[in-house]
Amino acid sequence: MKTCKFMFIRPVLRALQTLTMSDKYNIAFVLGGPGAGKGTQCSKIVEEFGYVHLSAGDLLREERAKLGSEFGELIEGHIKNGTIVPVEITCSLLERAMKDSKKNEFLIDGFPRNQDNLEGWNKQMGDKVNLKFVLFFECPLNVCTQRCLDRGAAGSGRADDNMESLKKRFNTYMTATMPIIEHYESLDLVRKIDATQSPDEVFEEVKKLFT
Ligand code: C5P
Numbered sequence: 299m300k301t302c303k304f305m306f307i308r309p310v311l312r313a314l315q316t317l318t319m320s321d322k323y324n325i326a327f328v329l330g331g332p333g334a335g336k337g338t339q340c341s342k343i344v345e346e347f348g349y350v351h352l353s354a355g356d357l358l359r360e361e362r363a364k365l366g367s368e369f370g371e372l373i374e375g376h377i378k379n380g381t382i383v384p385v386e387i388t389c390s391l392l393e394r395a396m397k398d399s400k401k402n403e404f405l406i407d408g409f410p411r412n413q414d415n416l417e418g419w420n421k422q423m424g425d426k427v428n429l430k431f432v433l434f435f436e437c438p439l440n441v442c443t444q445r446c447l448d449r450g451a452a453g454s455g456r457a458d459d460n461m462e463s464l465k466k467r468f469n470t471y472m473t474a475t476m477p478i479i480e481h482y483e484s485l486d487l488v489r490k491i492d493a494t495q496s497p498d499e500v501f502e503e504v505k506k507l508f509t
């Protein structure tokens with residue numbers, strides 16, 4: 299009789315777990331140096347697998363462009379210097395965009411970029427998300443530099459696609475972002491992709507992670 303009483307506990311627990319899992323946002327972080335192709339690959343993933351692409355950099359640029367934004371100047375300064383905006387701002391922009399989308403699966407591109415981003419995110423969003431993996435686009439510095447300079451010359455309109463800003467952005471990437479990638483590597487969550495090939499060739503590798 300005793301066993302009978304407890305037979306119901308397991309399925310109930312399992313159902314509860316499924317319920318809480320489906321309540322959470324499913325996310326993948328997308329990291330890599332400036333010009334590694336994060337945005338390009340995210341667009342392809344959106345097309346083929348229906349995720350919502352949220353670029354932290356794009357959200358910050360949008361916020362900066364808003365008339366009367368109290369953070370406009372601060373964001374502008376960080377973007378020009380290739381330094382990282384305080385997490386309270388970036389994380390709120392991300393959470394708002396997630397809520398507004400009414401969707402459940404997100405590619406969060408260019409985030410978390412440093413320890414402050416990581417800690418702030420874990421505090422504000424840790425319980426609300428299920429992190430599937432960290433997509434890491436690995437690309438040598440010379441290739442990344444050339445891509446950003448080409449993008450600038452082709453009229454990206456970005457204040458930071460120039461040699462002076464790029465040097466600072468790479469410095470931030472090496473000193474602040476690489477330790478975050480290493481942190482996720484230690485949790486076995488990093489999926490590394492060689493990003494030196496053409497966008498279509500890179501996407502062939504990316505696809506395997508989503509199918
Ligand atoms: O990812 P993207 O290259 O578009 O980022 C452009 C700039 O936006 C970064 O160099 C940085 O100044 C800012 N940024 C940030 N925090 C993030 C992502 C981007 O401060 N998590």
Ligand code: MG
Pocket residue numbers: 336337353355407408
């Ligand atoms: Mg981008």
